[in-house]
Amino acid sequence: MSGYRVGVDAHVLDGKFQGSRTWVLETLRRAPLLAPELTFVVYSGDPDRSAALLGDVPVEHRLLPPGGPVGRNLRFWPRAIRRDRLDVLVTQYFSPPRYPRRQLVVVHDVLFETHPEFFGRATRWRNKLLVGWSARRAGTVATVSEYSREQIARVYGRPSQEIVLVHNGVDVPQTAGSGTLPAQVPAGTRYALMVGRLEPRKNLALALEAFARVADPDVRLVVVGRDDFEDPRTLALLAAEPRAVHLSDVAQDELWELYRRATVFVFPSRGEGWGIPVLEALAAGTPVVASDATAIPEAGGTACTYLDVAAPGAPAALADLLEAAFAGRLPFDAAAAREHVAAFGWDRSAGELVTALRAAVGVRPTPAR
Template sequence: MSPARVGVDAHVLDGKFQGSRTWVLETLRRAPLLAPDLTFVVYSGDPAATAALLGDLPVEHRTLPPGGPVGRNLRFWPRAIRADGLDVLVTQYFSPPRHPDRQLVVVHDVLFETHPEFFGRGTRWRNRVLVGWSARRAGTVATVSEYSRTQIERVYGRPARDVLVVHNGVDVTAATAEGPLPAQVPAGTRYALMVGRLEPRKNLRLALEAFARVADPDVRLVVVGRDDFEEPATLALLAAEPRAIHLTDVPQDALWSLYAHACAFVFPSRGEGWGIPVLEALAAGTPVLASDATAIPEAGGDACTYLDVDAPDAARTLGALLEDAFGGTLPFDAAAARAHVARFGWDSSAAELVAALRHAVARRTRGRG
């Protein structure tokens, strides 16, 4: 029997850095080597660049034409499924209306349903229609956390037992591959670190308000990330804080160094489908101060210090925790952090993806029988 053919929508590899991009990249780097019974066909806007990202893997590359999800799902994917003989098509959030039995749609989160205040009206409407249709109709649905699995059941009625979990992960080996710190952060600087796109949901404003309560003039708050529709008032606070350092486009080895040398990693997000930076900070051996909302405690396990970021005294609480971190008195169980991180390597995530793909192939085969 010839290998089943699996198409993967990899258009996120051409886009901004975010969790769904990391998930696609890291699982794709590993899954083909685990599954000789599957032939992977990877679709992206720049196949040469994608091949360079993935390395020397036994996959086929195809060009994905430019355009948004509506055009891809209505026109491109139905043709590609037929022309390339795909048994399963893996997409993120949205899937085509035709051939639902051949689809594995990965819905990383449904925050646009549970936390609509952080999304524009157009995005909310589009996602509710398209993601809702996909989550209800696709032959196989996967997500990245138990939290998201329960929310998919609650919002769309897809039974949780019918939603497969393919976790986000961390490359523990890479976490030890430190490069030089960015020039803006001299060696010996005591700093707290925040990593992620600058948008209201990530709660940079709370981090700045808490940091302003720290009296020590020699400590710094290092913020790594590009503006992604952050509120102008929050950007103004960031620019006005003399002890804040804002960085963008930090090379990966330098980012690992920032994680490793931070006094604490701060993750006050109000909503996540997972929280990859939390795992990365723990893998680097750094204490984490994190929100207790949504899936974040899954990402951090028992190794983080959590707080209610919506509490009236959240800034005071986080400020006191930062004082402890800068003073070296913040409780942190390094052994517990290592044990937690060990459960979530990308190799395990790739194995979960392969299992989900085989499930999808078997489900379609039974449907034909």
């Protein structure tokens, strides 16, 4: 096969920790090794830092000038496609209006369409316009879950069979149990863990209301995540809860240790395109209580206990599940969790991306022997 050049918009590597950043980082760490006929050109705001994150993976690094998606798509990307001779450009959510057939856009979710109450007016209308254009016009559209594929097809009219699945995944550390807990969580503490950015959609308010009903004075609610436009009233409740521990920045080895030693992992989100923390908690062997909304049951499979977080009795129901977990009565099938996690490694995700890229540049798969 002749060589092809693949550009990757990696500006999220310089941003906040979220699912789209994890997807870019983990697939980029693997995809170039799976497809030597593809030359990956990685564009980021800090190429030296991106190179350190990717290590020895054979890619070319380019500087992505500062600016928002409008400037990138109208000015930078059309020039970069020509200058760097890109056969296909991989972007997240937004893609440039020129050279649409050379684009692979990854739309992780369309929650701004299905759950508009969690987004500001400007964000909603910007995304409706730019994501809608990309989903209708880009040569290849990819997403991370069946739920998101169905919603993209429903909202934008792109046939679902044309939308490629490139799943999220989990990378289980090989040195299990070698980490230490953050100092704020003493060894031996029994705690419920919640991981994710603090924003109304993640439903921290429900977790706090439910936890306040748990009678045991010795248990804790450990919340890991930075404030991301969370309701100030919810932040005040978090600060006022004497049994809550809020950690903003946690090293990766400490985070895995928090997952492993948690009594239960709680994920009451109102909407997700996937739900990477659910898969991470299962990979750590920890029971999970999660929302049954949107794509979350895809992330958790049959290994989680699910809850209707929109039901009027949700706080009491979640409190009962937390009480059961702390008492050792929450059902959890560890074997089913391991089997589910095994199906979602990042190697699989990178392979799915490579298959989509080869199709985008017109490379036919080699027939099986």
